[in-house]
Amino acid sequence: MDSAWLNNNRIREQLKNDVFTLLPNRIAGNDVVKKQLYTEIVEWLKLPVTFDKENASIVLIEENNKYDNDESFDVQEKNGQIIIIGNNSKALLYGFYSLIRMKLTGKLKTGIHTPSQSLRMINHWDQTDGSIERGYSGASIFFGNFNKLDNPDKGNFNVKLINGDIFRHDTKRLVYYARMLASVGINSISINNVNVRGQGIELITNKYLNGVQEIADIFRKFGIKLFLSINWAAPKLIGGLETSNPLDDKVKKFWRDICKNIYSYIPDFGGFVVKADSEGEPGPYQYGCDHAQGANMLADAIKPFDGLIIWRAFVYNSHQDWRNRKNDRAKAAFENFASLDGKFSSNVILQMKFGPIDFQTAEPLQPLFGKLRNTNQMMEFEITAEYLGHQIDINYVLPQWCKMINFNTEYEDLPDPKAGAILRETAVDSNNVGIAAVGNVGMSEHWTGNPLAQSNLYGYGRLCWDNQLSAEEILKEWIIQMFPSIKKESKDKIYSIMITSNKTYADYCAPLGVGFMVVPHYHYGPSVNGYEYDRWGTYHFADRNGVGVDRTIKTGSGFVSMYSKKLANKFENPDTTPMDVMLFFHHLNYDFILPNNKTLIQTIYDLHFRGYENVKKYVKQWNCLKNDIEESIYDTVQVCLNEQLKNALEWRDQVNTYFYRMSGVKDSLGRKIYS
């Protein structure tokens, strides 16, 4: 076990001739980040530090207030020395890890490096019994103090915690993890699931704050702030109150007291993440209050301590009626939040999933981005791959995320109408915006179920820091750092598998952005009609003539009208709708000619045959790497790939057969479709 792409032996080998110096030399008493920076050099990398600047090859200089952004670092090369300057030790820590990356990739990028987004966050959906909601990489690294024989890391949670202690206390692993996160610029984490139940509700109380503090103390050293998810009904559930009404004075006092107490343990506590009125969770609607009233009450309680309220916009009616086609889940966030623009306190952030529904393989951008003009916002991704292959199937997701961050909202009055820039442009306080994602690590041997899924964590951090990076660049960086000593052909093979993997996965899943068609609740593998008559608003409406969700203004749910005029015009018409979200916006007949000049039905068949063929190629390519890659990584990926092949086959055949039976149209290339 090490810090994944940051293997200290590999790095030491690269930097073995380097000597560091840190200026000024002294460490102010409470500067734990600077202490950690020393530790990283001297203990982790075992490299020399000198007090004599002339003898150093790498000079890290703290110069307070030199740069506008406290996290920026400036890389210069002078007389054979590399000099990194930043306002404080956190900036230097970022500079230090970047230098490692630059050394390993052989590309020194001089100049000032400034993050594109202020908040770069991981949300853990870890639970106090040690399990992880939508976790595919073993048990939680934070929670679950188990007997060694119980082996919850393999998914058995029917075990008793030792002495009722909910914390795992695996400090070594947490240090490894914090290092990985800091190395790609992550500066915030929330450690518990947004569905806050059982003991999770009490994490904010004396009962568990010592344990939370222990974790916060580790992450602080790496410049990472800790947040907790809370249960909106905590005043009732654990506070002995009869209500959780945000307008009630006792409720307000409850939250003020809670905040005061948390800050006595964790003086730089980040704040709360809140899922309210969503999928059965309690919220302010119960009391006739809107979400601004709810969020602002918490914001007032935490304001004296400079804390934040991260309020999720994933609010929808999860009791929908499939009979009513006007009732469109995609419209939910907009309907709940568009009218609240300008009403949230400056320390509230609205966290919105990148798309209007739910982390599907292809979705358009959530239309609130660009519509809101006076609200702090964060965009949310899901690294854990709930709908993207459960870390079994290879799925390097960066192409999708880059697309979302660069999604052009086509608002003509915005200086830069791309989603990533909008976060900054439309904020009330531009320090309080950014990107969050559901994390993907656990106790499994390689941190993630499929070792290649580490690339998504790495890439997520890199993209949050620099929104202009491409998925291709990021992947190349990751491969060099993960597999520095393998042959060039092997690196190229891994690259060619991974860079196409996101598209391949989308090819064999639900077609052209229609979404779902997954095994209900579990969300791996196909079940074409699994969610068709369910209550979750997840329908494809296939019949003998066609398939897709009509979200147009003219004949559909009207969701399209929620975008800027220009974008709405584009999505209103199938001829100008991008192929990957075609069936997200339109219900089309099987003989409809798509922009690729093929019929819809033929396109569905082609995509599914292609998806499976690609996975077959991946299996072959991976086999060639046998003697070049560390055995346990090679073997784990191979096991995953065999599973993926079965999965892709099942998707291919179920989807193709379903549409063949519906339409009666044969494949024009005569390939086998089961009847």
Ligand code: GCW
């Ligand atoms: O996609 C859904 C997941 C839930 C999750 C929810 C959310 C934590 O299936 O498991 O709950 O999203 O984002 O809140």
